[in-house]
Amino acid sequence: MSTPNSNGRVITMGQAIKEALAEELRRDPTVYVMGEDVAEAGTAFKVLKGLVDEFGPDRVIDSPISEPGITGLGVGAAMTGMRPVVDIMFGDFSTLIMDQMVNQAAKIHYMSGGKLKVPMVLRTTMGATRRSAAQHSQSLHAWFSHVPGVKVVVPSTPYDAKGLLKTAIRDDNPVVFFEDKMMYQLKGEVPEEEYTIPLGVADIKREGTDITIVATSSMVQVSLAAADKLAEIGISAEVVDPRCTFPLDKDALINSAKKTSRALVVDEGYERYGVTAELASVIADGAFYYLDAPVKRMGAMDVPIPFSPVLEDLTVPTPDTVFEMAKTLCGVN
Amino acid sequence: MAKAKSTKPAGKGAGKPAGKPAGKEDVEDLLQMYEQMVRIREFEDKVNELYTTAKMPGLAHLYIGEEAIAVGVCEALNSDDYITSTHRGHGHCIAKGAAVDIMFAELLGKAAGYCGGKGGSMHIADQANGNLGANAIVGGSAGIAAGAAFSAKRLGTGQVAVCFFGEGALGQGLLYETMNMAQLWKLPVIFVCENNMYNEYTHYNETAAGTLAGRAEAFGIHTEEIDGQDIRVVNEAAKRLVERARKGEGPSFLICNTYRYHGHHVGDIDRAYYRPKEEEQEWQQRDPITILADWIIGQKLSDQSVLDHIQADVKSEVARGAEFALNAPFPDPSEVNTNVYA
Numbered sequence: 144m145s146t147p148n149s150n151g152r153v154i155t156m157g158q159a160i161k162e163a164l165a166e167e168l169r170r171d172p173t174v175y176v177m178g179e180d181v182a183e184a185g186t187a188f189k190v191l192k193g194l195v196d197e198f199g200p201d202r203v204i205d206s207p208i209s210e211p212g213i214t215g216l217g218v219g220a221a222m223t224g225m226r227p228v229v230d231i232m233f234g235d236f237s238t239l240i241m242d243q244m245v246n247q248a249a250k251i252h253y254m255s256g257g258k259l260k261v262p263m264v265l266r267t268t269m270g271a272t273r274r275s276a277a278q279h280s281q282s283l284h285a286w287f288s289h290v291p292g293v294k295v296v297v298p299s300t301p302y303d304a305k306g307l308l309k310t311a312i313r314d315d316n317p318v319v320f321f322e323d324k325m326m327y328q329l330k331g332e333v334p335e336e337e338y339t340i341p342l343g344v345a346d347i348k349r350e351g352t353d354i355t356i357v358a359t360s361s362m363v364q365v366s367l368a369a370a371d372k373l374a375e376i377g378i379s380a381e382v383v384d385p386r387c388t389f390p391l392d393k394d395a396l397i398n399s400a401k402k403t404s405r406a407l408v409v410d411e412g413y414e415r416y417g418v419t420a421e422l423a424s425v426i427a428d429g430a431f432y433y434l435d436a437p438v439k440r441m442g443a444m445d446v447p448i449p450f451s452p453v454l455e456d457l458t459v460p461t462p463d464t465v466f467e468m469a470k471t472l473c474g475v476n
Numbered sequence: 477m478a479k480a481k482s483t484k485p486a487g488k489g490a491g492k493p494a495g496k497p498a499g500k501e502d503v504e505d506l507l508q509m510y511e512q513m514v515r516i517r518e519f520e521d522k523v524n525e526l527y528t529t530a531k532m533p534g535l536a537h538l539y540i541g542e543e544a545i546a547v548g549v550c551e552a553l554n555s556d557d558y559i560t561s562t563h564r565g566h567g568h569c570i571a572k573g574a575a576v577d578i579m580f581a582e583l584l585g586k587a588a589g590y591c592g593g594k595g596g597s598m599h600i601a602d603q604a605n606g607n608l609g610a611n612a613i614v615g616g617s618a619g620i621a622a623g624a625a626f627s628a629k630r631l632g633t634g635q636v637a638v639c640f641f642g643e644g645a646l647g648q649g650l651l652y653e654t655m656n657m658a659q660l661w662k663l664p665v666i667f668v669c670e671n672n673m674y675n676e677y678t679h680y681n682e683t684a685a686g687t688l689a690g691r692a693e694a695f696g697i698h699t700e701e702i703d704g705q706d707i708r709v710v711n712e713a714a715k716r717l718v719e720r721a722r723k724g725e726g727p728s729f730l731i732c733n734t735y736r737y738h739g740h741h742v743g744d745i746d747r748a749y750y751r752p753k754e755e756e757q758e759w760q761q762r763d764p765i766t767i768l769a770d771w772i773i774g775q776k777l778s779d780q781s782v783l784d785h786i787q788a789d790v791k792s793e794v795a796r797g798a799e800f801a802l803n804a805p806f807p808d809p810s811e812v813n814t815n816v817y818a
Binding site: 152159173175201206207209211212213214216217218219220221222223224225227242243246249250252253254255256257258260261291292294302315393435 | 505560587591592593594595599601603608609611613616617618619620621622623624625627628630631637649650653654656657660734748814815816817818
């Protein structure tokens, strides 16, 4: 894949997401955005601020607080010629839309023997440490990743977010696009020219030789910071970002683990039955004879996310905890 | 389980068909509606037979007794108008134009079925005729129907969408979220409630507070409650509501009072604990096919022999369709993981 030149243009993750939406709204008249406070308010996170000014309230549509309703409406619109982008403010509200996503959107293509399609994007958020407590802080991407018929994107940089969102909108399947709400202000180089990134292609965010750290979404940034610290003590860490939990670029994970002989998987979802378990299993299965140590995994602590900052910060992996785990895995005391 | 109340079949719901004499075109319409109701009845009788002789896997929820609603509504639609259907959906599928042989093939899980055997009775879809699919989640298709109406409005196609559901769906929140948005945005969607009085095995008096009409009226949605056994009443109401929707006047709610002759599903045979035999017999006195036949003969619009001929033709079509499906091959095992993603 050739990477377009950004010519040094640096924008935030939030701006990259808005730019992807604007480009797709401009390109394809069947694309629309619907959600709570997406128009004048530009979402609760202000990510879409100004989008309605260009495209008007018929295409950037404020909805009632009816998550199942707008998701169901999106499914039906997608089946009949539109390309909806449904905005679910907090990933925690996934609980409300699961029937429409799991029993409807995910299955309609299969149940109809391939006759009907649901080209819909569901944008939602993940990520803790915003002091938003138990019902506004979870990372529930594993739930969707579990369901055949759905694709799941977990971007970690502004560049990836823009290219992947554009691809997601053009995809003929339901795609859930998870934005870590703590990364909206993250800056990175993003070209102005048109580009897309295929779903299911991992990206090596940092090359290394001693240990593979597979990380998703905000955990990529955490792992890159850990890799800097590891380098200071002579450990060369490779950070691999799958970018999608499905389709999953298994080869990239396995090949990296074969090269380094050690693997650690870091993800912000709950560790129990989570994304880390699946990715670790893929690596253990595919790179077994090359591994010098068991595959380790780090996810969110298996507790409801607490409010108190002192407690909340304990629940997610940090550069320090990832550093310590990687160090141990490499046999360094 | 409390004893069922409100068991009178007649007189529930207003709406009398106009008494004007029928023209030639009307006669053709009436005979077409008669044929479609008979087709559903014969199809469902055959499904019952296939199921009880262990030739059909899974579940079957028969539509017998409610034929006037599917046919009366769908005859008011164009073939590119959309419908969404329910677990009790064979009638809607036929009424929207599906062929019985391909339907039987789907119900038997055969490759020749509408969904290649992957959907079955509860998920049958017929995209070519605007049928966006039966749905086994009660009320689950309300959003889909409104979404199809949203598309039609946005794309300016003039299509309308009909959402069929039973009164059991009145317990689902999604329906009310959808009604709210449909009215806010004046979407061309018609919510058709087939009130057969039983949420599976429980009378709706035990599950629905207030009035049925009041639910949609609260959103300012145009609401009509009619006799769902008289197809002329149903068809006239549907034409009115479709016209409203096409003119941009927004959604409507049509409550059709009806009765499910059989149980919740084919295996629901002992029903006395939830509804009395007398009630079943009483409702069968108002059979939708008989009501229309009596009107056609009574008004001298056609002869009994014509109706008999229709019946005989449909019966043999259904027999041939079932035979085709029974002899048709199952899907190739390699089909199991195709169509997961588009």
